[in-house]
Amino acid sequence: MPTPTLFYGVPSGCSFGSIVALEWLGQPYRLSRIDMPEVVTSAAYRQINPIGETPTLMDAQGNFLSESLAILNHLGARGIEQGLGFAQGTRDFDRLNQMLAYLNTSFFGAFAPLWYALEHGAQGAELEALTRYGAAEVRNVHAELEAMLGDKPWLLGEQRTLADAYFIGIARWTRYHQVLDRNDYPGLQRLFDKLEDDPAVRFAHAIERQAPAQSQGGFQGHVTLEEVLAQR
Template identity: 45%
Template structure:
């Protein structure tokens, strides 16, 4: 069977991994999960005990969680180095370095903003403090990423890699949370514009929005979450 990427909506970080599958050209399926509803239900713990996305069901039927683990799974199958680099190369070192930073400190800086947005019951004072803290952290992490971003068209090399895929899934949160004008960070803004016009990213965004776009041909259709849980659910690590 094809691998199944379990992706979240709305505005899930996993959107970038859909683009990565498109760039890679490996046949795959998708499972759509409402992060504000289905993901929080007890049954979803059989796919990810932490109630998070993304997750990947391998062709062997084994669930893999965590973005870095899924990226490593994709890189191991990228024999033509379409979205990664030879493991012993300087480019591979840089890709994993940037990917690690984006997936940890950069992504994590948005956590207070999401906590404020989703807080139930509302606590206006705490929510405002979380927003102040979150905006400061997001801007500081953008400053750091801008400083280590090179002058090439993508984060590494002349074509998008897994690092770009993970970035584009998260970078749009800057606008969603109205933190600051993206042009404050010129290199990142230019990279975002380049990625946002890429056919694979356009396809991934359309999928996330519930549309039925035409992609590269690698996408083989959706699988219902209930079916994924029934067939592949377990006490996921």
């Protein structure tokens, strides 16, 4: 039976949240580093994810699952005892699914104009329009999420869930796109700082930087895309 393997994108892919989630889960897993845009759009990678995006998870049965929302719900079903996910059909499951959907659509999507401008070398009037629109969207979703968080310690309440893991992987994008001061959203700044101090988040940062990384979960090392394909 294969060890679950997460194919994560660098630099700074949203798959960061899935690495954090796997660390919190504490069960055996491997990682496979996928360079963007070169490898992620290659014919080899498209054998496991035809749309050429990360993350992709190979589960314990050797099946491939893509899209962060689907992967995090898959991991959540394995992390009910740890409180990372909840049984489907419960109110807590619905609340988690709602928050993940918001992060996956509105929060993630707000950065799209800014990423487009950066990755496509936009200039002049196009750059100005994309930056103005993206900045307004990013400020808007931060205000919305600040209101949803309120004075709770975590996005859903008294305990951390996979929503918090996904949040930190996207929220760090303001380092690339300096369109707001997170201190204007004190609840989100508090949550961001708490997560940045989390061992699993520090581990994920080190993994991305290819620095020495100390796992407190079930990390069993890296495997290459070619090695996975050869075993199919």
